[in-house]
Amino acid sequence: MQRQSNNFRPKFSDEECITIYLWGISQRGFEQKVICQYTKNHLLEWFPKLPRYQEFSRRLNLLAPAFQALSELWLDVVIRHSGNEGNYIVDSCPIILAKGSRSGHAKIAGELCDKSYNFSRKEWYYGVKLHAFVARHAGRLPTPLGLMISGAASHDLTAAKQIMEDQHPLDPGLLFADKACIDATWADLLKKDYKICILTPLKKRKEDTIHSGDAFSTFVSSVHQPIECFFNWLNHLTNIQTASIVCSTAGLLLHIFGRIATALATLIFNS
Structure with missing residues (x-):
């Protein structure tokens, strides 16, 4: 957060700005202008020093690191209670800034974003990826244990290795992943260092006449499915995957971490 001096105290505080944005996202007001206008029309008694939209937006962008810090803090709370x-x-x-024909010309937040092909959506897009490492629970939403942002073109295996290295000490168990994470050396390392066995769908070979691995692959995919539920829940709550109105690096970081913080706060207060 930027300050002019140690004695700088704006009439409209950072705490108020953060509160309004988190509340607005949780109420599905996904655009800053919508959040600011609703606050002005209905909540001005609580926030009498609310600035004009342009200043509100500028302040939010400056507070992007604060939302990242909140996300890290609240993720630790979620982990402790899971x-x-x-x-x-x-x-x-x-997390898509541009897609289709527009993906080849987009340049916003170029130090973070890449162009890549999304196989599940069958489309090219420009943006970033949100990687999640979660704990699976029977009958309820998975708990996020680690979250990481990478360029869209980054390989999921590289990100998975990094996100595992950053984890707190983990209980032994099973790690379910998709075919992108097939790597014999990494699998051996997980067994040795973490006492975790990784399970992925089997790669089918052209010479296979009987697909003996189909039942196993179906099992792994079914156990892997809850993380899709987590991403769907996160996107429904915050619209995090749509970042087409972002116009700067700070705006992208605000978009990502403001929404992650909103989701984590929801998990904490509804647990």
Whole structure:
């Protein structure tokens, strides 16, 4: 957060700005202008020093690091209160700034974003990936244990290795992943260092006449499915995957971490 001096105290505080944005996202007001206008029309008694939209937006962008810090803090709270059954899942979802024909010309936040092909959506897009490492729970939403942002073109295996290295000490168990994470050397390392066995769908070979691995692959995919539920829940709550109105690096970081913080706060207060 930027300050002019140690004695600088704006009439409209950072705490108020953060509160309004988190509340607005949780109420599905996904655009800053919508959040600012609703606050002006209905909540001005609580926030009498609310500035004009342009200043509100500028302040939010400056506060992007604060939302990242809140996300890290609240993720630790979620982890501490989560039960661990020894079943983990890792995967990623896209955060899209531009797609289709526009993806080849987009340049916003170029130090963070790449162009890549999304096979599940069958489309090219420009943006980043949100990688999630979660604990699977029977009958309820998975608990995020680690979250990481990478360029859209980054390989899921590279990100999975990094996100695992950054984890707190983990209980032994099973890690379910997709075919992108097939790597014999990494699998051996997980067994040795973490006492975790990674399970992925089997790669089918052209010479196979009987697909003997189909039942196993179906099992792994079914156990892996809850992370898709997590991404769907996150996107429904915050619209995190749609970042087409972002116009700067600071705006992208605000978009990502403001929404992650909103989701984590929801998990904490509804647990």
